[in-house]
Amino acid sequence: MSAESSYYVPEQSKLPLFTATAMGVLSIGAARWAGGLGGPAIFFVGLAMLVAVMYTWWSIVVKENMQGLVNHQLKHSYVISMLWFIFSEVMFFAAFFGALFYIRVFALSWLGGEAAIGWFDDTPTGPAVANNELLYPGFKDEWPVMITPDQAANGDAAQFIGPEQNMSWPGFANLLTWLPLWNTIVLITSSVTVHFAHTALKNDNRQGFIRWLAVTVLLGVFFLFLQVEEYIHAYTELGLTLESGIYGTTFYMLTGFHGAHVTMGTVMLLIALLRGLKGHFNKDDQFGFEAASWYWHFVDVVWVGLFLFVYVLG
Amino acid sequence: MAHGPAKGIGRWLFTTNHKDIGTLYLWFSFAMFLLGGFFAMVIRAELFQPGMQLIRPEFFNQMTTMHGVIMVFGAIMPAFVGLANWMIPLMIGAPDMALPRMNNLSFWILPFAFLTLASTLFMEGGAPNFGWTFYAPLSTKYAPESVNYFIFSMHIMGASSIMGSINIIATIMNMRAPGMTYMKMPLFVWTWLITAFLLVAVMPVLAGAVTMMLMDINFGTSFFDAAGGGDPVLFQHIFWFFGHPEVYIIILPAFGVVSAIIPAFSRKPLFGYASMVYATAAIAFLSFIVWAHHMFTVGMPIAGELYFMYATMLIAVPTGVKVFNWVTTMYKGALTFETPMLFCIAFVILFTFGGFTGLMLSVAAADIQYHDSYFVVAHFHYVMVAGAVFSGTAAVYYWLPKWCGKMYNETMGQVQFWIAFIGFNITFMPQHFLGLAGMPRRYADYGLQFADWNMVSSIGAFMYGAAQLLFLYNVIATIRNGKPVSDNKVWEGAEGLEWEVPTPAPYHTFATPPQIK
Amino acid sequence: AEVSTRQLNMPQGVTEVSQAAYDIHMLMMWVCVVIGAAVFGFMIYVMFAHRKSRGVKPANFHEHVGVELAWTIVPALILIVIAFPATNALLKVYDASEAEMDIKITGYQWKWQYEYLGEDVRFMSSLRTSQDEIYGREEKGEHYLREVDNPLVIPADTKVRFLLTGNDVIHSWWVPDLGVKKDALPGIFTEAWAKTSEVGVYVGECAELCGKDHAFMPIVVEVKPKEEFNAWLAEQKAAAAEYASTIGKAWSMDELMERGEQVYLTNCAGCHGVDGLGIPGVFPPMVGSEVTMGPIEKHIDVLVNGVQGTAMQAFAAQLSEVDIAAVVTYERNAWGNDVGDMAQPIDVLNHKNGQ
């Protein structure tokens, strides 16, 4: 066998079929649960199956790596795959950001009685005016939407009642008590610390690696903690819920999915940390950790976008 | 790595071999094609005459929806992924796909996704009935309860597609034999590389769309509800941002197949290889910026309307380059007309025809008359059936001897071609007339003025359906007792690495990468 | 406007817009025919002349920058030329300015409502073809699925602006001869317009999938000469006034039952079935149900306000008080429900006002 021929093609494996089964069970369970057609039992069974099989799968991959089956070329396949996976995640968030922009730029001005994009649009404003006169009298296009169109037209009988307060830019005076700012600081710091961990590893400084990585994980957890605080605050004190119209909708969906990704990223980093403690990784072989750190940087960049478009530019 | 296939059913369940997985994909997609085709037959049978004869309107809508969803996501996409699995490693001299276990996972998700989807037909309230485009609020506030199953099966189906595409990208970028530069790759590989990129880019957007639906339905959000400040049109923008690239996801691999077969039976190299690559990339790029041509009647501002019209018209340019290249490949060749070639020639003619109607649709002022009429149905069946399905059929005839070492029955193949070709045109040509005369799509019943052409169309559909059964028979007969072929090349004019391995292709190929000059 | 089964092409229609659509359609078609003839003609020639069986030897050329550039640039130029008339046609479609009259069109599952803004005239328009014709128990009439109870009436030689919206899901108001197809979106207005001098009857369809009876909500537009239209409008207004003055009158059980059956068949039977049995899991039955057998106030409320989050719409804006009273009475006393009580129009009015 020549050097190039050692691309590792694994033997038959039961993992894929089990994973697919777990995903099938999980999605059926989720559908039943979400639709109120049954309890969450099936969902959690599926989730447990998925976690178990993922754990096994990755353990095997790690073991294969330790056995030296993973040559340089295969590692490169992993790298490529991880990067494209992150790209797919970018596009997932793009859908939600796109929704936010569309709503803010087009939909609300239509509902509010103005033609959408005045600066290069010459259509008569007819239907938009009708929206405001006949459907939602009194609705004003403003962001954040504090009074939903429904509420403007129907008052308290409305299905969607806007929030009492929002999460937007509180002005410089109140900046320091503004949670999102702290969240931003925490997350950006964590991106830096994970980079320190990476540099340390590349310099064969295992101690530094573990220390910085642990700090990163803690910052991740702290971010999530703050996020939960913020949600509780919003739900209980600001009257800002999923049901409070488009502001609540976009707010929770964007920050919520981001939070879910932070959770995943934190778990990935935690695993890397545990592996680091067991002595895995060295200065030439660290893909597991690197992948997690790329993911972490991605999550961080998304947050910056969120901070700007959901919080600051209110 | 000398081991052969495992024994028994375990070979298929637990396989990591790209050829096995390719085979699984192909059979799965054919099964879905029969199922989706069966739904089409129900539709055509009901539309055979005016009046409701066989089914109720609510069931008709379920048939339309399931037909569209299953054909697009269950039949066509997996069929080309199957071909990719089989052929890409062979074409670039790789021992297997880059991530063989994930490859198997991508496949096995599909049966779960589509079983879940199909099972909704038996649920109380029935299957999804809001069209394959599932516009809100019909698919949210007014959906049957099974919509949650629909949403989650779309989720895992999307996960399968994303994993499959990442695998294909990694394979192509990382597993080419030494000397196989990008510009030496066969076009089928190129088209798949670009398709996989499109998939990774837009499947997550689809996932986002169904997630928003899920939230609107079950958790009180108002993405698509103007009362809360959302907008039902937002759904359409998101859907078509996915949906338009999706139709090129369907057709680009088909272009790749045709670009392999036409040179083989012309005995002449493909004309304009480089421009084919650039055209493919151009089509992919344009596909991201034209989506709202599906929405010319939603009341967009005129500036938007004009922009989307111009951008859409542009796609004719790179697509034209492809058509001209194929025709010029045939020019001064030494043509023979075996079944794969027949299907490819029909592809070029009928796809171009469908492209022409596409171009007509892109003219917004005329689209106010075409939109949501049978003219659109005719357009997209010309590009998807005579495009994607014909090229898929051609691919199977072309590579089947390589896969199983046996030759199909040429006479039967040609008979199938003619039945399919004629049946296809009888089915879908009259739908242009119906649409222009004013018949809307997704109609369970219609006025008497549309009766004649509907009957003709239904007869053609049954004929075309029969051709599919013949195809199935021919393939099975070939596998079981076709005439063995041992020549590596199978076809006189075929070129490429896949023809250099023995016939039938051994279980493992290119354990040692070949050196490309 | 009679359409034969032989109609193969887009109708030219009777408005400037429909004519513009037709013209650009024909232009595109001929461009495609010419290009198609060239491409396919060449292909057929090649298939004939360069077949192996004629003993030709294949050439080996495989690129030529000149021709490749040419067939990139020429189609692009053709498209640029086409873009001009295509733009002009679209500008026409969009020019709803200076309309002389506004009509609000609301899509309902599965009927249309027309409201003459500023005139206090408003009515529903639904399919007139009977279920028996649809299900083949009766010969299909000449106007099968092309007939409604109350057509939209518009004046000739007048620029009429349509403001469209939807009550529940998206519908699309399509009348080919007027060159109008516009989506009726729930919660948002869109607009379209028509102006024609051709008096006549024009039939159209709902063009956006809107659920079960998507195929059964046709559109009929009657274009009348201006004076006739004005007379018609005055009549409608008078009828509305007349109605308002008689709302206090008490109706007898028989009167209510008779009218109720009619109302039920046009408005309710689509979902709840002619026999009141509904569709299991989708639309609830009327026979023996909690609503039809329970307190009458609740029953009236369901009709007036609909049921949130279900396909049951609010009928307050669609049906008159008399019709709601009649159908409530009918539902309580038909199919062996036999509750025995009845609702009077005034009860419905009080219910509406009491909120």
Ligand code: HEA
């Ligand atoms: C394989 C799938 C496929 C492909 C390849 C295409 C190709 C094209 N499609 Fe099609 N389309 C669909 C699948 C596809 N479509 C589907 C599924 C729908 C309906 C979805 C739904 O609503 O359910 C649809 C609907 C659809 C619409 C919306 C219609 C409506 O609902 O009102 C439009 C409008 O612009 C459109 C345009 C086009 C154009 C311009 C192309 C172009 O790519 C075509 C380009 C090709 C050519 C033009 C021919 C070859 C070129 C030459 C020979 C060069 C010279 C030619 C000229 C200069 C004229 N398509």
Ligand code: HEA
């Ligand atoms: C690639 C995708 C694809 C393919 C291959 C097809 C294939 C076919 N489609 Fe397509 N179709 C769509 C994608 C596709 N379709 C989409 C996306 C829609 C829009 C859905 C929507 O509106 O939401 C649509 C909608 C659609 C409609 C419009 C429905 C409506 O608006 O209400 C019709 C009507 O004629 C139709 C017919 C057919 C026919 C006859 C075939 C034939 O080619 C099928 C041939 C195959 C078989 C017949 C199977 C083999 C035979 C058997 C299983 C045995 C039974 C055989 C007999 C009884 C003879 N399709």
Ligand code: CUA
């Ligand atoms: Cu209303 Cu379709």
Ligand SMILES: [Cu+2]
């Ligand atoms: Cu498109």
